[in-house]
Amino acid sequence: MKTRYLIIGAGPTGLGAAYRLKDLGESDFIIVDQNDWIGGLAASFVDPNGFTWDIGGHVQFSHYKYFDDAMDAALGKDGWLMHERESWVWMKERFVPYPFQNNIRYLPKEDVWSCLKGLIELQSNAKNKPGNFKEWILSIFGQGIADLFMLPYNYKVWAFPPEEMDYQWIGERVSVIDLKRITENVVMQKDDLSWGPNNLFRFPKFGGTGAIWRSIGQMIGPDKIQLNSKVSKINLSARRAQLENGDSITYDKVISTMPLNLLLNVIEGAAETLKRESSAMKYSSSHIIGVGLLGEPKKDLSTKCWMYFPESNCPFYRVTLFSKYSPNNVPDITKHFSLMTETSESPQKKVRAESIIAETIDGLLNTGLIHSRDQVCSTWHYVAKYGYPTPFLNRDGLLRKVIPELEKLGVFSRGRFGAWRYEVSNQDHSFMQGVEWVNRITAGEAEQTIWGTH
Numbered sequence: 226m227k228t229r230y231l232i233i234g235a236g237p238t239g240l241g242a243a244y245r246l247k248d249l250g251e252s253d254f255i256i257v258d259q260n261d262w263i264g265g266l267a268a269s270f271v272d273p274n275g276f277t278w279d280i281g282g283h284v285q286f287s288h289y290k291y292f293d294d295a296m297d298a299a300l301g302k303d304g305w306l307m308h309e310r311e312s313w314v315w316m317k318e319r320f321v322p323y324p325f326q327n328n329i330r331y332l333p334k335e336d337v338w339s340c341l342k343g344l345i346e347l348q349s350n351a352k353n354k355p356g357n358f359k360e361w362i363l364s365i366f367g368q369g370i371a372d373l374f375m376l377p378y379n380y381k382v383w384a385f386p387p388e389e390m391d392y393q394w395i396g397e398r399v400s401v402i403d404l405k406r407i408t409e410n411v412v413m414q415k416d417d418l419s420w421g422p423n424n425l426f427r428f429p430k431f432g433g434t435g436a437i438w439r440s441i442g443q444m445i446g447p448d449k450i451q452l453n454s455k456v457s458k459i460n461l462s463a464r465r466a467q468l469e470n471g472d473s474i475t476y477d478k479v480i481s482t483m484p485l486n487l488l489l490n491v492i493e494g495a496a497e498t499l500k501r502e503s504s505a506m507k508y509s510s511s512h513i514i515g516v517g518l519l520g521e522p523k524k525d526l527s528t529k530c531w532m533y534f535p536e537s538n539c540p541f542y543r544v545t546l547f548s549k550y551s552p553n554n555v556p557d558i559t560k561h562f563s564l565m566t567e568t569s570e571s572p573q574k575k576v577r578a579e580s581i582i583a584e585t586i587d588g589l590l591n592t593g594l595i596h597s598r599d600q601v602c603s604t605w606h607y608v609a610k611y612g613y614p615t616p617f618l619n620r621d622g623l624l625r626k627v628i629p630e631l632e633k634l635g636v637f638s639r640g641r642f643g644a645w646r647y648e649v650s651n652q653d654h655s656f657m658q659g660v661e662w663v664n665r666i667t668a669g670e671a672e673q674t675i676w677g678t679h
């Protein structure tokens with residue numbers, strides 16, 4: 226088979242590239258994906274008991290008009306439900322509104338003081354440039370907030386010690402510190418919430434997040450997407466991709482959205498130095514446990530979207546009240562609700578796959594999210610081997626070398642694990658990385674997102 230544009234991966238990045246090509250009137254392209262579904266990590270599944278699950282709670286934050294228009298086109302203006310982004314931290318047997326540092330007044334007095342003390346001590350410390358994420362946390366949040374929340378929570382999320390991570394990726398993602406405001410909130414007993422009428426997100430009425438990408442796939446054309454088609458080799462001089470099922474595809478241009486380290490290993494004749502470098506690329510896996518429940522959420526849970534869990538009394542770092550995102554995520558909203566939990570894994574933080582569901586249910590009981598095991602009527606377990614691209618030390622130095630080197634060889638690696646840059650790896654960024662690649666190849670436009678900071 227021959228094609229002008231070969232797109233490896235039918236996740237948001239690959240679909241973004243195809244959507245843009247179609248938009249430009251180009252029809253000589255093909256997407257291949259190893260999965261038997263469209264959407265990659267942004268897909269959704271229905272379990273045998275009728276509960277719908279995402280691979281972790283997907284919330285749309287859009288930074289782009291082109292992406293917004295594509296979303297409107299995918300599900301129509303009426304295909305969505307709007308929500309306020311209400312998020313909380315559970316610790317010390319209570320909920321603390323997010324951002325945590327602005328609401329420390331909810332904590333026991335001695336913890337409020339240790340947080341404030343840490344922040345005050347920072348004022349007199351010498352300001353050295355942090356060498357890693359742990360040092361950055363300590364230099365911004367002080368010892369108290371670091372010990373109570375930032376260090377344990379980040380270890381739970383990333384599955385690597387923060388001292389093995391960089392911090393330049395943070396940008397707008399972690400709200401930083403305003404000592405005056407924090408003190409005022411404590412003294413005046415003021416709430417400082419990250420949600421409100423101006424902080425909304427939208428979620429598909431039906432079918433979970435995956436409904437978006439299935440619809441985009443339909444718009445691109447199902448005949449343009451070959452599923453169950455894993456690329457096992459790429460011959461650069463012949464411009465030919467070999468599939469595991471025996472087929473091969475010759476191309477003029479190729480964009481790959483598979484993990485960059487795996488890509489380096491399927492390219493025949495890729496420089497050994499590049500392959501060796503790929504061993505430094507760290508990533509964590511995500512165990513998503515969906516728990517379908519009888520009854521309704523407790524009162525103090527019912528308005529929340531998602532919650533963070535820094536403590537060790539549960540394996541998960543985040544739980545989403547997924548039946549709030551859409552009542553259609555459960556079989557019968559008058560009888561059911563659903564919680565979706567996320568637990569990270571790495572070689573340094575192992576998860577016991579055989580017991581993680583039981584540990585998760587214990588964790589839901591320990592944290593008071595459910596009151597009885599008898600409420601559980603369905604469980605679903607999905608492991609995303611490549612879940613989070615870790616911002617490892619000197620990540621950007623390595624990427625700035627490997628990705629352009631590959632481009633010289635005619636291979637463009639883009640997307641969540643194709644570009645390995647967590648801060649630009651949500652659905653909107655990923656989709657736009659695909660779109661911008663097409664704009665570059667067809668019109669010479671500079672790509673903005675791949676090396677961007679938000």
Ligand SMILES: Cc1cc2nc3c(=O)[nH]c(=O)nc-3n(C[C@H](O)[C@H](O)[C@H](O)COP(=O)(O)OP(=O)(O)OC[C@H]3O[C@@H](n4cnc5c(N)ncnc54)[C@H](O)[C@@H]3O)c2cc1C
Nearest residue numbers: 234236237238259265266281283284456483640641651652
């Ligand atoms: C736990 C979790 C929570 C998330 N929460 C949010 C959120 O709240 N909001 C948000 O916007 N985003 C969220 N995301 C991110 C979102 O899922 C990604 O932005 C998006 O899926 C990345 O798209 P992609 O196409 O780059 O990669 P992927 O979705 O990973 O797609 C890559 C595709 O390449 C295919 N592939 C890999 N190797 C091969 C091969 N050899 N041959 C053929 N095909 C191959 C894979 O099968 C896959 O379908 C979350 C992700 C995770 C894991």
